[in-house]
Amino acid sequence: MSIDFDLNDAVALITINRPERANALDAEHYAALSAVWTRVRDDDAVRAAVITGAGEKVFSAGADLKSWVGRKRKLSDHWLTQKDALLNRGLEIWKPVIAAINGACVGGGMTLMLATDLRVAVKGARLGLAEVKRGIIAANGGTQRIVKQLPYAIAMEMLLLGDEIDAETAQRWGLVNRVVERDALIPTAMEFAARISRNAPLAVQAAKELAVRSYELPLGDGLRLEQYVNLVLHGSEDTQRAKEAFAAKRQPAFEGN
Numbered sequence: 001m002s003i004d005f006d007l008n009d010a011v012a013l014i015t016i017n018r019p020e021r022a023n024a025l026d027a028e029h030y031a032a033l034s035a036v037w038t039r040v041r042d043d044d045a046v047r048a049a050v051i052t053g054a055g056e057k058v059f060s061a062g063a064d065l066k067s068w069v070g071r072k073r074k075l076s077d078h079w080l081t082q083k084d085a086l087l088n089r090g091l092e093i094w095k096p097v098i099a100a101i102n103g104a105c106v107g108g109g110m111t112l113m114l115a116t117d118l119r120v121a122v123k124g125a126r127l128g129l130a131e132v133k134r135g136i137i138a139a140n141g142g143t144q145r146i147v148k149q150l151p152y153a154i155a156m157e158m159l160l161l162g163d164e165i166d167a168e169t170a171q172r173w174g175l176v177n178r179v180v181e182r183d184a185l186i187p188t189a190m191e192f193a194a195r196i197s198r199n200a201p202l203a204v205q206a207a208k209e210l211a212v213r214s215y216e217l218p219l220g221d222g223l224r225l226e227q228y229v230n231l232v233l234h235g236s237e238d239t240q241r242a243k244e245a246f247a248a249k250r251q252p253a254f255e256g257n
Contacts, residue, residue: 203233
């Protein structure tokens with residue numbers, strides 16, 4: 001079992017390392033991935049994260065269906081909503097997450113991507129939600145996030161037909177930020193993360209949370225919440241560091257307090 005985690009200069013690189021199973025996840029791998037996401041959330045040394053898959057064929061195929069078929073689950077588990085929580089299944093992580101899509105991004109891999117903030121895809125990658133072809137739905141946020149991130153008709157085409165789109169089409173619709181050659185995939189994603197990590201951590205996390213919560217808030221409430229958050233941030237030590245650095249014409253060294 002391998003969910004690889006490397007931390008360098010405040011950027012975490014997470015690799016789903018199971019290429020022999022199309023980087024699909026059984027229960028044990030989901031639990032391991034949950035532990036990694038929890039570390040990203042809780043470790044102050046992490047300011048941004050990049051998630052990718054091992055190999056050159058698949059980002060992730062999501063759930064390892066063979067391992068789940070026939071698996072018995074207690075009905076009471078349905079109400080353990082925070083057990084082994086994932087980025088795309090309810091775990092609140094306000095540090096930015098970048099998806100480096102190294103190959104096919106389908107099923108649960110696609111719902112994982114939809115829960116990230118920035119996306120870089122390799123040329124030739126294909127993205128899709130084919131669950132309806134297998135008698136199920138795109139769970140873990142698939143039916144919820146895609147209609148917020150794509151025009152309604154395009155989102156419904158992906159959900160109801162189960163067809164795939166290529167990386168270039170995904171970029172055209174705004175679903176991914178960059179489409180790059182394979183050798184530029186990780187460097188591009190890591191550059192995004194590095195640039196983010198140099199910004200003020202509290203402000204970055206606040207900006208992400210406010211943007212995500214805006215989906216659920218009336219505009220007036222969101223604007224008011226912005227004011228309160230900005231009031232708090234103006235009292236932070238990092239804001240003072242930014243002022244001093246601006247006056248001295250140098251880059252601020254933020255500490256997240």
